[in-house]
Every structure is written in C-alpha cells, then in structure tokens.
Amino acid sequence: xxxxxxxxxxxxxxxxxxxxxxxxxxxxxxxxxxxxxxxxxxxxxxxxxxxxxxxxxxxxxxxxxxxxxxxxxxxxxxxxxxxxxxxxxxxxxxxxxxxxxxxxxxxxxxxxxxxxxxxxxxxxxxxxxxxxxxxxxxxxxxxxxxxxxxxxxxxxxxxxxxxxxxxxxxxxxxxxxxxxxxxxxxxxxxxxxxxxxxxxxxxxxxxxxxxxxxxxxxxxxxxxxxxxxxxxxxxxxxxxxxxxxxxxxxxxxxxxxxxxxxxxxxxxxxxxxxxxxxxxxxxxxxxxxxxxxxxxxxxxxxxxxxxxxxxxxxxxxxxxxxxxxxxxxxxxxxxxxxxxxxx
Amino acid sequence: xxxxxxxxxxxxxxxxxxxxxxxxxxxxxxxxxxxxxxxxxxxxxxxxxxxxxxxxxxxxxxxxxxxxxxxxxxxxxxxxxxxxxxxxxxxxxxxxxxxxxxxxxxxxxxxxxxxxxxxxxxxxxxxxxxxxxxxxxxxxxxxxxxxxxxxxxxxxxxxxxxxxxxxxxxxxxxxxxxxxxxxxxxxxxxxxxxxxxxxxxxxxxxxxxxxxxxxxxxxxxxxxxxxxxxxxxxxxxxxxxxxxxxxxxxxxxxxxxxxxxxxxxxxxxxxxxxxxxxxxxxxxxxxxxxxxxxxxxxxxxxxxxxxxxxxxxxxxxxxxxxxxxxxxxxxxxxxxxxxxxxx
DNA sequence: ATGAAAGCGCTAACAC
DNA sequence: GTGTTAGCGCTTTCAT
Numbered sequence: 103x104x105x106x107x108x109x110x111x112x113x114x115x116x117x118x119x120x121x122x123x124x125x126x127x128x129x130x131x132x133x134x135x136x137x138x139x140x141x142x143x144x145x146x147x148x149x150x151x152x153x154x155x156x157x158x159x160x161x162x163x164x165x166x167x168x169x170x171x172x173x174x175x176x177x178x179x180x181x182x183x184x185x186x187x188x189x190x191x192x193x194x195x196x197x198x199x200x201x202x203x204x205x206x207x208x209x210x211x212x213x214x215x216x217x218x219x220x221x222x223x224x225x226x227x228x229x230x231x232x233x234x235x236x237x238x239x240x241x242x243x244x245x246x247x248x249x250x251x252x253x254x255x256x257x258x259x260x261x262x263x264x265x266x267x268x269x270x271x272x273x274x275x276x277x278x279x280x281x282x283x284x285x286x287x288x289x290x291x292x293x294x295x296x297x298x299x300x301x302x303x304x305x306x307x308x309x310x311x312x313x314x315x316x317x318x319x320x321x322x323x324x325x326x327x328x329x330x331x332x333x334x335x336x337x338x339x340x341x342x343x344x345x346x347x348x349x350x351x352x353x354x355x356x357x358x359x360x361x362x363x364x365x366x367x368x369x370x371x372x373x374x375x376x377x378x379x380x381x382x383x384x385x386x387x388x389x390x391x392x393x394x395x396x397x398x399x400x401x402x403x404x405x406x407x408x409x410x411x412x413x414x415x416x417x418x419x420x421x422x423x424x425x426x427x428x429x430x431x432x433x434x435x436x437x438x439x440x441x442x443x444x445x
Numbered sequence: 446x447x448x449x450x451x452x453x454x455x456x457x458x459x460x461x462x463x464x465x466x467x468x469x470x471x472x473x474x475x476x477x478x479x480x481x482x483x484x485x486x487x488x489x490x491x492x493x494x495x496x497x498x499x500x501x502x503x504x505x506x507x508x509x510x511x512x513x514x515x516x517x518x519x520x521x522x523x524x525x526x527x528x529x530x531x532x533x534x535x536x537x538x539x540x541x542x543x544x545x546x547x548x549x550x551x552x553x554x555x556x557x558x559x560x561x562x563x564x565x566x567x568x569x570x571x572x573x574x575x576x577x578x579x580x581x582x583x584x585x586x587x588x589x590x591x592x593x594x595x596x597x598x599x600x601x602x603x604x605x606x607x608x609x610x611x612x613x614x615x616x617x618x619x620x621x622x623x624x625x626x627x628x629x630x631x632x633x634x635x636x637x638x639x640x641x642x643x644x645x646x647x648x649x650x651x652x653x654x655x656x657x658x659x660x661x662x663x664x665x666x667x668x669x670x671x672x673x674x675x676x677x678x679x680x681x682x683x684x685x686x687x688x689x690x691x692x693x694x695x696x697x698x699x700x701x702x703x704x705x706x707x708x709x710x711x712x713x714x715x716x717x718x719x720x721x722x723x724x725x726x727x728x729x730x731x732x733x734x735x736x737x738x739x740x741x742x743x744x745x746x747x748x749x750x751x752x753x754x755x756x757x758x759x760x761x762x763x764x765x766x767x768x769x770x771x772x773x774x775x776x777x778x779x780x781x782x783x784x785x786x787x788x
Numbered sequence: 789a790t791g792a793a794a795g796c797g798c799t800a801a802c803a804c
Numbered sequence: 805g806t807g808t809t810a811g812c813g814c815t816t817t818c819a820t
Contacts, residue, residue, distance in 0.1 A: 103560075105797060116807045121799055128800085131805060151559035152498035153797035156812045161495065163538070163561075171524035172517065172725070181514035184541050188548060193556060195506070196539045198527045205531060213536060216494035217446075217813095218506075327729045363706075382515070386670045448813060459791045464815055471816085474789060496813035499796045560797095 104145045113141035124149065155217070163193045164407055165219035167209070169227045171198050173324075174353065174381060175396055179225050179247060182400030190408055195219055199227055210236040221407050224249055226295070243410035245403050248295060255410075257402055259394045259429045261295050265302025265348070267433055268376045268392045272346045273310050275441045277374060279318070280307070281344035283332040283354050286321035296324075299350040299378065318344055322354050329357025337365050337373070345442040346374040352381035352391050359387055359438060370440035380434070388437030399429055447488045456484035467492065498560070506536045507750055508562035510552070512570045514541050516667070517696065517724060518739055522568050522590060525743030533751055538562055542570055553579040564750050567592055569638070586753035588746050591638060598753075600745055602737045602772045604638050608645025608691070610776055611719045611735045615689045616653050618784045620717060622661070623650070624687035626675040626697050629664035639667075642693040642721065661687055665697050672700025680708050680716070688785040689717040695724035695734050702730055702781060713783035723777070731780030742772055 110117045115134060122128040123138035130138070141147075155161045164187055168176050184194050195218060197209050210233050214222065221243040229237070234251055237244050246256040272280050282303045285296025304314045320335050322328030329349055337343055349355035355377025359369060367373045369388075377384070380393030406427075453460045458477060465471040466481035473481070484490075498504045507530055511519050527537050538561060540552050553576050557565065564586040572580070577594055580587050589599040615623050625646045628639025647657045663678050665671030672692055680686055692698035698720025702712060710716045712731075720727070723736030749770075 103797095107797085117797090118799075118808080119806055122806085125799085129805060134805080148555055148558040150499070150797055151561040152495040152504065153560075153812090154799075155495035156493070156499050156814085157797075157799040159799095159812080166539075171527070172520045174515065177515045177520040180539075181541060184514070184539055185543065185548070188541070188551070188556075193538050193540075193561065195536050196509075196523075196527055197536075198524055198531070200528065205528070208531070212491055213531075215491040216536075217496075218494040218536065326726060330729070383669060386673065446813095450813085460813090461792080461815075462790055465790085468815085472789065477789080493813055496796090497815075499798085500813075500815040502796080502815095 103150075104147050105150070106147070109138065109141045109145055109147045112145060113138045161218055161220050162191055163195055163219050164404075165195050165197055165214060165222045167197050167199050167222060167224040167227050169199050169225075175351075175379060176225055178382075178396040179400040179403070182397040183223060183225075183404045184400075186401045186404035187407070190404075192220075192408075206233075214240060220411055221245070223247065223403050223407055224254070225403075229254075243407060245406050245410070247399055247403050255406070255427070257399065257406060257427045257429055259431045261298035262302040262305065264378055264392050264394065264431050265299035265350070266306045267302075267431070268348050268378060269303050269306035270310075271376060271390070271433055271435070271439065272348060272374060273306060273312075275346075275374065275439060277344075277346040277442050278312060279342065279344045280312075280346045280348060281318040281320065281336045283320050283322050283329055283336070283347060283349040283358060285350065286323060296350055303348055322349075322357075324351045324354060326353045326357040326360070329354025330361045331357070333358035333361035334365070337362060337367065344373075346376070346439070349375065349377045352377035352379040352384055352389060355389055355391065355438075356381070356383060356387050359389065369438055371443060374439040374442070376439055384434070385436070390436045390439040391434050392431050393434050394429065394431045402427075402429065446493075447490050448493070449490070451488055452481065452484050452490050455488060456481045504561055504563050505534060506538055506562050507747075508538050508540055508557055508565045510540050510542050510565065510567040510570050512542055512568075518694075518722060519568055521725075521739040522743040522746070525740040526566060526568075526747045527743075529744045529747035530750070533747075535563075535751075557583060563754055564588070566590070566746050566750055567597070568746075572597075586750060588749050588753070590742055590746050598749070598770070600742065600749060600770045600772055602774045604641035605645040605648065607721055607735050607737065607774050608642035608693070609649045610645075610774070611691050611721060612646050612649035613653075614719060614733070614776055614778070614782065615691060615717060616649060616655075618689075618717065618782060620689040620785050621655060622685065622687045623655075623689045623691060624661040624663065624679045626663050626665050626672055626679070626690060626692040626701060628693065629666060639693055646691055665692075665700075667694045667697060669696045669700040669703070672697025673704045674700070676701035676704035677708070680705060680710065687716075689719070689782070692718065692720045695720035695722040695727055695732060698732055698734065698781075699724070699726060699730050702732065712781055714786060717782040717785070719782055727777070728779070733779045733782040734777050735774050736777050737772065737774045745770075745772065 106117045106120050110120045120138050123130045123135045168180055170176055187194050199206055199209055224246045226248040234253055244254050246254040248258045249256050284300045307314050320332040322332040347358050349358050355375050358375050362373050377389055377391040380395055384391050449460045449463050453463045463481050466473045466478045511523055513519055530537050542549055542552055567589045569591040577596055587597050589597040591601045592599050627643045650657050663675040665675040690701050692701050698718050701718050705716050720732055720734040723738055727734050
C-alpha cells in the first residue's frame, strides 16, 4: 500500500505538506498543492482512515442507529441520510438496534465507544434512560429523528399537529363518525409518536365538539397487515360503523383500504381513509395522507450532523434540547377521502 | 478517555499483556486475564478502533454495498447480515451504490480503499467491469449475493431453476396460457437475474411442449406498481387472456393481484398468480411464491465472510469463483394458484 | 506467561 | 508556506 511518505517523495515535499494539501487544513501554495495532488493521483494514494483517525481524532464516519431496518420509513430515511453524508465524505456505520437486549447493550457499551464515529444519528428509535445517558456520555453530537427524549436534539414533525390536520380534513369534509387506528399499548410504551398522533386526533374531535368514542379506536402494529385487521374489526362489528378512518401510518391505511374493499365498501363513497407518512405506495392506492417527507428528514438529519461537527452554532441549535426542531408536513389529498354519503 | 496504559497500571501488568488478555491473541494465564478484565471493566475501558486497526491491520468492520436500500429485499438482507456480523463483533459500514456515477466512483476509488473495512459484501448489485477490478485489487474477501459475475464468490439461488419451479407449478395445475411479468430491457442490461428467471420460464414451457408467446410477456420494474401496470396490460388487451401469471418478484405479483381484483377477476378461480422472493406480505395476500429466504441469505453471506476472514478454506470456497454457491429455495403454495376453470 | 520497545501511517504543534 | 518532530493508542515481534 502506498503511503504518505511516497507521495511526499514524489512531490518533493514533506509529509506534513502532503497532509495539508490533501486535507485542506492549513495553508499550502496552489502550486505545491497541485503537485501533491498529481503525485497522489499517479500513485493511487488514498489516506488510511485508521491512521488519520488516530492522529486527528476525527473518523469521518457517522454512526446511524435504526430499528426495523425492513420497515419502509426507516430504510427511506437511512438511504437519504447515507447519500447526503457520503456526498460530504463521510462513511456511515450502521447499528441496527433490535429487541435483543444483549446485542443492544453491546452497541451502547462497546461498539459506539470504540472511537469509530464522530457523531450519531438515531432514527425514530425508542431509547431507554440508560441508553440516552450512554449517548450523552460519548460527548459527541447526537441527532435524533422523531425520538421522544428532550435530552437529545431531535428533528421531528409535530405529531400532534399532523394528526390534527388529518382529522380536521375528515371533519371539514363533514365526517362525524371517525375511527382511529393507532398503536397498540405495548408499542406505545417506548415509542411516543403513536400516542401523540392519538392526542392530535382527540384534540381535533373535541375542538369540533365531538366526543372521542373508545369503540372507534383500534390498535395495530403499523404494518399493512395490522391495518387490515384493525379495519376489519372496525367495519365488521355489528352496530353503526364509522364513515371515515384516520390511520396513524400509511401502511396501516393501505391495510385498511384493502380491508374495506374486501368487505365491499366503495372508497371514498362509503368510507374515507387518511394516513400519515408519504409512503411510496400512497399514490398507487390513491391514499390521502399527511406527508412527512421521510427522505427530506434523512437529509436534514445529515445536515444537522455536519453542522454540529463543523461547530456551526445556529440559533436553532442553541435552543437545542429544549425545543425539538419541527419538520414540515403537508396534507396530500387523493382519492381515498370525500364527503360522506348523504344521510 | 481511558487508555490501555491505565488498564495496565491498574492490573499491574504491561500493555502488551492487556492487549493479549482482551483480544484473546497470544497466551495469558487465567488469573492475569481475570485481573485485566476486572481492571478494564472497572475503568470502563474499550479498545480504540483506529489505534487497533492501525497497529494490527484489522478493522473489524465489513463494508456492505447495496443498491435501492428502500426495496424490501435489500433491506431484509442488510438487516440480517448486519445482525449476524454484529453478533461476531463486527461493525458494518454501509455504501449505498446509486445511479449517480460520481458518488459511485467515489465509493470504489476512495471510500473502500481507506483501510476501513476487512471485507466487502455486495448485495445483488450490478457491478461494472472496472468496479469488479477495483474490488479484486483491494485484496480482501468479497462476497456477492445474487450478483452476476464469475470473478466474485457469489451466493445465489439458481434463478433459472427458481423460475422453472414456479412455472412448472402452474403447468402441473393444468395451465397452458401462462404469462410472465419480468424485467424491462434496461433493467436487464446490468442485472442478470431477471433474464435468468425469464429463461427458466421459457425452459419450463418448452419442456412441456408449449411455445413461448411474446404477447404473454410484459416488462415491469420489480415494484408493486410496476406489476400492477403490467398485469393490467396482460389482462386488459382484447383477445384471449392468460389463465396464469408468473411474476419475477413478489412485489410485482402483489401488484398483479391488485390489478386482477380491480378488473373483476376472482383469484384463483379466474386467474392464478405466482411470484418469487418470500416477501413479508406474501402470506397476507395469499400469494403462492418461490421463497428464496432473503434473511437467511444475509446470514449466509455474513458467515461466508467470517469464514474467509478466518482463513477457513472450505471445499466450497476453493471451487469459489467458478461455481457460485447455490442457495436453497422452496415453493410455497397459497391461495393465489389453483387449477384453471374447466373449458 | 510476560515485558520492552519498535512501529502502524498519519496529523498538529512548533519553528523557521 | 513548509519542514521537523512528537505523538495518537494500540499490537507484535523479540527477549526473557
């Protein structure tokens, strides 16, 4: 492997100059810089990451913590974060944080402490108290996306507002019997987003002078299948049925659409359905949704990380931990919602 | 940050011994080992990855190349590879190899050459000739999953056989007019799997004495939406329609199911549909498929990598580049296939 | 089984 | 603007 000494020899300068020329830190005359670059190119020289990290303390590598890699939302965020970071010369090291308590502890106790990463992005992951302490103890930038903890700088949509918007859309269309498919209790415990969406739903109803009826809530697990089952429950029970459903995720909303079709409902004539996320399949199913632009979220997180690493103390950043940075969202109306049938 | 010297001091041994005790390389008496571990624990010591890498040449880190992170198949493989590797103390660095030519070159020319990884796993990614040369030049283990190049050790299902199996299932049920939804030509160019599945389809038909009718082929892009459109074409044209469809992926098959439903087909009475993959939604849609166990593939790739790094020259491995390691697959019959309606 | 010491390949003062 | 030099925190001979 060609090392920095050879480049220095070929370029006729010291290794320090090579380092400066190639990294851009410290000043080097334009001509030397050109010579160094030429030498490096001709030799096919690439800086050794470990050597550079050891000497500088910088790893040019960001750790990304993700749960459920196979859920669309997470892989979408991951893909865009990764692309943005790569574009700025950073690698990303993936830590998939699963249920497995042992693997999980290993991540926080060892893997993240190996000085391999300069910062950490935690994607919508429910962190325990001890885990958050661990992250804080690392003394490196941590950016959370959609996480619930006030101790971490968090980028997130205002989930209460998102849910309110979706619900208000249905109310504005004239619906009064609106059901909600949200998180099952266990899921809720360590992952507060579902709860917030439920609150937003309730707020909107109350503001419209309607009561929240427990019969019109059905828990599910944020998958298509879960949404399908929940909708079957909601629509299959004897007695009165809702004229609209607000599902706390697009995947559940899609499941609900499928369930409604199977039960013979015509959408949106007999039933309106609205979701949340901006899922890639939303357009295909004609799903009305509140888009939270997951890909953009990934980019935002990456940029926030880059800022933090460059010491950019923006106004927003100093407000930091206290108030989470709120991300944009938008109601996208498609074919799955309409005014309820008269009568 | 506590370093190895402190551990050595506390344990009353040299740093060399600490290193040996903690890494397991070289012999250390049980008692010293215990003392060192106790000291390390009490100090909260964790080896610095860059320092260790620099000194040893080993990074304990595997690079994973993935296209389309947001496609279910890839994220599933990635999740299982990652879990398996983590279990063995390896981190994984993610390189999402996109269309963007510049980013892409950067990966092969720079990122992978930084000595940050000990090996590379390429997940179903179409590699150019120059790119493969680059990988080979790295002189580290490279494991491909489902890739097409004979120069790399490749784990893959026999895609021809997979397609034959799916098609033979339909033939055995008595279908004679079988359509195929496969890759569109561009997609085919750099990614040979679709072509092989098409070949397997053709082989099965020919073996049954049937001719391959171009009218019964429709290209798509491996998404639900693509499968939906393709099926609409196949089923919406004037003239005779197929009684069965073989889709080259489960996502396309699901799209086809939705299209068929929308056109008023009852499945499987009017139409049988079979896919390939073992998609998580398969059971939900009652989809008959040839499961290729993607999660297991990820684990296999991880294990193959670990073997390679440990210098395990298995019989299979020496056969290596020449014959790809064939992965298991299995026909899973569900509700989407049945005998064609009489007449 | 353990210690001493020489690097691994770079970066960052510091000096000029 | 450029060179000298002292590490960065480990691992690994080589002795003993």
